[in-house]
Amino acid sequence: MRKVAIAGVGHTPFTFAADKSSVELFAEAAMDAITESGIAAKEVQAINVGNVLGDFSEGQAMIQSYIADEIGAFNAPATRFEGACASASLAIRDAFMWVASGFYDIVLAGGVETSAKMGTPLATRTFAMAHDAHYEYPVGLTFPGFFAMLANLYTAKYDVPLDRLKHQMAQVSVQAHKYGVYNKYAQFHKEISVEDVLKGFMVCSPLQLLDCCPFSDGAAAMIICSEDVAKKLTRTPVYITGVGQASSGKLSAQKDYAPRIRAREVSVKQAYDMAGIGPKDVDICELHDCFSIASIIAAESLGFADYGKGGELWETGECDRGGRIPINMSGGLKSKGHPIGATGASQVVDIVHQMRGEVEPERQVEGIKIGLTDTLGGDGVLCNMVLEKGW
């Protein structure tokens, strides 16, 4: 296995309804990654794209082929990955494997979505197709409902009073906005308070409006290459040293395990083991905060807190800047935004920017060597990546 590096990255603003197509948005992020890497588009040997709802938002399937054409990598093999919110992470993990194994030296990977364009009602209904379509979606399960159930299970299983959990959840959202306000790529540039969260309208009890991330339009992409190539292209390579992926099936298949998502524990162990590290070695983490409760659950399975104690990371500031494990210094899905098929790539790009010291001073974490990304697709596709600073 060869060492695999990220040589260049690109990221569009995450926005409400964009005035560009998905092909154009991806091309924008891709051309930034290509330019930053100092290569020509025709040197891209393969293209991996995460995209979920393009068929519905723009009537565009098989988007990868049009992207290859748009960026000037005509005839490159191009592949679309769909694993709900984890789509871009699957695309990146695959690119990692292709480069690690020597099939390719230079792969463009990332994701794109224009889910804000669709409007929340249609996006919520179409995106709910990433639940089991035959038993669970037909009884009304959408993602707010799924995570509301996990929150209710959480209070019961870990004996955390609902009031306290709701306060912890609110703090998750408050911290996300505290950093998103500085992120130039973020959709929301507005600080919020615990009171704002707790007075928001109820989406699905106990989740209120500000417990929920938005639908967003945007893209993120990167050039993934071999160590040899990276050393020629950049002085600041970020290495992908561990990857993991697992899936869990529908909610009812997970019921003995919930609110833990078993796939996450399987996936992150793969990534940690491959990288030869553990949770204590992680200096910064971007995790999948599609709903505030999701952050708490994720932090536990990633090994940053005991089960039932995840919310304390936000209560104590342990996962704040300057704390033991800074989480979602980008603003996360909550404040940065959540263009579904692009989110996994955005997480990686932000950690690369952090390692290079290129993010806004108010959210820059110092002394980062190791980063972790965590992306949850639907109710059970998990992907994790360990990133290491290479200089």
Added chain:
Amino acid sequence: MRKVAIAGVGHTPFTFAADKSSVELFAEAAMDAITESGIAAKEVQAINVGNVLGDFSEGQAMIQSYIADEIGAFNAPATRFEGACASASLAIRDAFMWVASGFYDIVLAGGVETSAKMGTPLATRTFAMAHDAHYEYPVGLTFPGFFAMLANLYTAKYDVPLDRLKHQMAQVSVQAHKYGVYNKYAQFHKEISVEDVLKGFMVCSPLQLLDCCPFSDGAAAMIICSEDVAKKLTRTPVYITGVGQASSGKLSAQKDYAPRIRAREVSVKQAYDMAGIGPKDVDICELHDCFSIASIIAAESLGFADYGKGGELWETGECDRGGRIPINMSGGLKSKGHPIGATGASQVVDIVHQMRGEVEPERQVEGIKIGLTDTLGGDGVLCNMVLEKGW
């Protein structure tokens, strides 16, 4: 790179509207492949699934996760690939790369679609999203229109009179049905004549009804494993010795090249070169005959005939059983059927059955050592594979 083998295969009947869900259909094919390989489902280390229209036919996205659960490979990393008709081929090629590189020893790969369930009008309209959605689909381009244009270009560019081309195209369909009639998995078990084709109603000039393949429901899957594992599991391993993939973008981007599809020539060269063979070494081929003209165009780019001479393969019987290069002895997409996301896997499965001498006597080709598959996704995602008999 390790040698990569196919140890077991599975294939559901290809049908009009199926009474099973896509998860159930894929599981049926997968469990046959798993059983034939003599492994337990939990030994499957990764799952790659091709699927295109599941969001529309069943409201099911992220189908891979539910498949993993359904077959008893809970927590296996599972990935959905979408590249229109080539989706399963991309899934298989990826599995090949993962096994070749040593990441995994045993991967389940295949595809599934329930496009017949949707009915032809909706399937035609939704599947047309695998054209460029911003310039070409809005002016009315669907796949019958795309291939009709290629047929008209063909007569002009190669100076083949339209009457003769139509007769050649009819012979393509006649040969497909001649063998599909015996294939127990085929959707159509009915022979047709050149006269039947030429009196069919006009779909999009010059393509008539019997120049067009149907939408179908079905699945096909296989166990892809390392040579070492294969030797323990089966006496009849089929090796994947070459793979290729390329993309061409939208039709207007290909205009100087059409009716040739440049991606095919790039892709099949990769596959031939990796296998160290050329078109003369191929003993049997399953190629992408979504429309009769598509077969003629494909046969030329694969190297079986000069440009403008592809139709002569069918006129002379050179691509018939007993001819120089038997093509689509399964009945092809035309007669066997075309469950979009499963087609690439079905092509591979039929060649494996041919090599093992397991197909119906009326369509069995003797003495096969090397097979080639050819799958075209939309208007420009191409995937080719070279298969070699391993005993």
